[in-house]
Structure formats: C-alpha cells, structure tokens
Amino acid sequence: MQITVSFSLDLPESGDINTVESLVVEAGRRAMAEAIQGSVQAYEEQMKTCPRCSGTDIRNMGLDQRVLLMSFGRVVISTRRMRCNQCKYRFRAADGYLACLGEIHMTAALAQACTVTGMLCSYDNAVKVLAKLCGVRVSAEQVRRLMQRSEMLDNTNHVQV
Numbered sequence: 001m002q003i004t005v006s007f008s009l010d011l012p013e014s015g016d017i018n019t020v021e022s023l024v025v026e027a028g029r030r031a032m033a034e035a036i037q038g039s040v041q042a043y044e045e046q047m048k049t050c051p052r053c054s055g056t057d058i059r060n061m062g063l064d065q066r067v068l069l070m071s072f073g074r075v076v077i078s079t080r081r082m083r084c085n086q087c088k089y090r091f092r093a094a095d096g097y098l099a100c101l102g103e104i105h106m107t108a109a110l111a112q113a114c115t116v117t118g119m120l121c122s123y124d125n126a127v128k129v130l131a132k133l134c135g136v137r138v139s140a141e142q143v144r145r146l147m148q149r150s151e152m153l154d155n156t157n158h159v160q161v
Ligand SMILES: [Zn+2]
Pocket: 050, 051, 052, 053, 054, 055, 084, 085, 086, 087, 088, 089
C-alpha cells in the first residue's frame, strides 16, 4: 500500500531563506494532512466486511468529518459511515484505525509533546510553545490533564517495578 502526496510552492519575489522556510513548513503541513487523509482512505478501502457479523454486504452511507490533533497541527479528515445490510449494524470504516486516539482525538506524538512542554513551563506558556512549534492549538486544561495522566502512568510503572 502506497500513497503519494506532492506540493508546489510559490516563492516570493523578495525575502531570504527565513521567509521561504515558513512557507515550506506551511505547505509541508498541508501535505502531511493530505497524507493522513490518504492513509484513512487506504484503511477504509481494505474494510470489506462488517466488524460485527463479518457479512460482506456493507453499504457506504456518506461521510463524517473528524478533527484530529496531531504533532504537526489540527487535521480535519473525512471518514466513511457504513451500514451492514445483513445485521443492520452502523459503523465508521476507520473506527479501528482511529480508536487509539481516544476521546481527546490526539495522537501519541502530540500528547508526548504536551507533557514534555508542560514539564518545562507553565501550562499557559506550554500552550504558546505548542502553537509555535507544532502549529496546533491545545488548551491549558488539556495540557494539565495530559500531565496528570502521565504522572499516573509513571506511578503505575513504579509500583510494577
Ligand atoms: Zn453485520
């Protein structure tokens, strides 16, 4: 399975490499979001059976949008809604692919960036650093919760050791 994403860039008449760098980063982020959407579609196309009854008579019922918070920004993807004609079960074809994001709709890489940044500075400043470096808006409350969660995981690990 392979996906190809390309981007073109309009270079400004004037400006130095610092100007071009920010243009490349922006275009790169758009291309990365496209690659994520492509990976979702590739996963969906592999889904040929109902996850409940394994029936093969599944029907496309349209698209939903989902917002993902990722280490390179906020990505809006389209996911397919499906229905099984055999057992009437309704599901989204990419549910299994996206289940690891949990209710915060955040990838592990961004969650890690949040906890590391939250360790280094106040939650309010962490929000600013993450916006600047990752191009993503998270709230101070989200950073606080992720810090709590990672402390709980650390404590659990210590008990096990
Ligand atoms: Zn079914």
